[in-house]
Amino acid sequence: MSVLLTQVGTLARRSMRKTLxxxxxxxxxxxFPLILLxxxxxxxxxxxxxxxxxxxxxxxxxxxxxxxxGGMFSLINTGTNLAEDIESGFFNRLALTPLRRVSLIAGLLxxxxxxxxxxxxxxxxxxxxxxxxxxxxxxxxxxxxxxxALACVGFGALGCAAAxxxxxxxxxxxxxxxxxxxxxxxxxxxxxxxxxxxWFHTVATWNPISYLIEGFRSLxxxxxxxxxxxxxxxxxxxxxxxxxxxxxxxxxxRLQRT
Amino acid sequence: MNARASHDGAAHAPxxxxxxxxxxxxxxxxxxxxxxxxxxxxxxxxVPSLVFPLVFLASFAGGxxxxxxxxxxxxxxxxxxxxxxxxxxxxxxxxxxxxxxTLAFDFESGFARRLMLAAEDRRGIALGYALVALTRSTVTLxxxxxxxxxxxxxxxxxxxxxxxxxGLAALLVLVGYGWAAGVAFRFRSIQxxxxxxxxxxxxxxxxxxxxxxxLLKGWIHAVASVNPATAFLEAxxxxxxxxxxxxxxxxxCAVALVALFGAWMLVSLRSAENAA
Numbered sequence: 001m002s003v004l005l006t007q008v009g010t011l012a013r014r015s016m017r018k019t020l021x022x023x024x025x026x027x028x029x030x031x032f033p034l035i036l037l038x039x040x041x042x043x044x045x046x047x048x049x050x051x052x053x054x055x056x057x058x059x060x061x062x063x064x065x066x067x068x069x070g071g072m073f074s075l076i077n078t079g080t081n082l083a084e085d086i087e088s089g090f091f092n093r094l095a096l097t098p099l100r101r102v103s104l105i106a107g108l109l110x111x112x113x114x115x116x117x118x119x120x121x122x123x124x125x126x127x128x129x130x131x132x133x134x135x136x137x138x139x140x141x142x143x144x145x146x147x148x149a150l151a152c153v154g155f156g157a158l159g160c161a162a163a164x165x166x167x168x169x170x171x172x173x174x175x176x177x178x179x180x181x182x183x184x185x186x187x188x189x190x191x192x193x194x195x196x197x198x199w200f201h202t203v204a205t206w207n208p209i210s211y212l213i214e215g216f217r218s219l220x221x222x223x224x225x226x227x228x229x230x231x232x233x234x235x236x237x238x239x240x241x242x243x244x245x246x247x248x249x250x251x252x253x254r255l256q257r258t
Numbered sequence: 259m260n261a262r263a264s265h266d267g268a269a270h271a272p273x274x275x276x277x278x279x280x281x282x283x284x285x286x287x288x289x290x291x292x293x294x295x296x297x298x299x300x301x302x303x304x305v306p307s308l309v310f311p312l313v314f315l316a317s318f319a320g321g322x323x324x325x326x327x328x329x330x331x332x333x334x335x336x337x338x339x340x341x342x343x344x345x346x347x348x349x350x351x352x353x354x355x356x357x358x359x360t361l362a363f364d365f366e367s368g369f370a371r372r373l374m375l376a377a378e379d380r381r382g383i384a385l386g387y388a389l390v391a392l393t394r395s396t397v398t399l400x401x402x403x404x405x406x407x408x409x410x411x412x413x414x415x416x417x418x419x420x421x422x423x424x425g426l427a428a429l430l431v432l433v434g435y436g437w438a439a440g441v442a443f444r445f446r447s448i449q450x451x452x453x454x455x456x457x458x459x460x461x462x463x464x465x466x467x468x469x470x471x472x473l474l475k476g477w478i479h480a481v482a483s484v485n486p487a488t489a490f491l492e493a494x495x496x497x498x499x500x501x502x503x504x505x506x507x508x509x510x511c512a513v514a515l516v517a518l519f520g521a522w523m524l525v526s527l528r529s530a531e532n533a534a
Binding site (some may be wrong): 035036039042043044045046047049050177180181184185189190194195196197199200204 | 310464
């Protein structure tokens, strides 16, 4: 057991360093959610005047989207890093060592979870500076860190599955627009009760990203909303399980080739 | 040695004198034909340029339609038309940007360098890719317009207004292309992609995207008031609704930007020539 923990710890540290040392990977994680938050919070402030809008602070409403965008960047960064390892042959050499196979991905994902918690902390800080009010208080901070880490594990695992399946960083990068569509077609900009276009309301209701966003958002706007939170955690956990199953399948195929 | 001799032989071979001004168009036509051929044959190139505007249209016109009921929001053609103009401007500028990506890819693959050696007038290369940008944008704008009309968009402007709207869009294609091609000629690598996209993305989103300028408050109002993209959006919305606003200013800004980025592109082309 301790050998497994050592292996996972070593690979997790490597995974974190690999992201933290690359400005090209760190820049979008911080810069893009910040810019989109600033632009949307100012441009859509008028939406708070709509009857039924749950808060007078659009920034408190919009900050939730930053956590999801962070998750998307985890997908891209984790997948690209793993694809680079595959392309350079490092992954194959690692697979030939006595390292346990589960550590190969677990190490990567533990690093992703730690980075996910870290970036969630950064977004909370950014929100605080911009005037977002976290109604759930100090306990809410811990829940956001946990939900942020779990969501990043789910997205990161999807990136790993894509990297293992294709072995190409370019193919992983190509997934980004696809996942961005999920954010756009959700309750990211308005609450679902204010989505007046029928088909869009239906798509947003079926889109799991809406529930993930609403989980984060509930802590800022309502404080402790059990329903929104369990749905948010259920989506993050479900995403992680599905993605890990995809990783297991792709890993089997990849190692057979090795 | 043989290769050298052959090269020297080719260099000293008499070449027909091209008609004045003819070379640039010959090169431009050849590049435009080749790039459009590639565009049609490779869905991975044209699908993203269609998907993004459609997602923006669906997300903004569909998801934010409630904003049309915000107190003080008045737009005669409705919220779908209001957002369509933003998507049209965004699609036009991004059609230019995507052509800049193609040029950067061609430099990375070595094709553009060979092209520079072969072209009788290298300005024809820049002109050829500009034709590609305009042709690609025709496809994108036609699809986006078709989807918007199918979704029930109302146009309350007349035929001349609509012609003006698409004329403005054509100028924006050239603005996006001029900027992106300048970056592509200067850096000659797709690594410069973020440098092409990010400023255009920021300029577009620092304009009144979701509500009219009058409903924006704080710093975004101050920035949007001096942003040329605001003039494009207000003019476009004026043309589609028939209630004109800043139309002349928008066309003057667009023509000035085409001239500015055209000059930037030609200076960058010179830099690429020196490096080749």
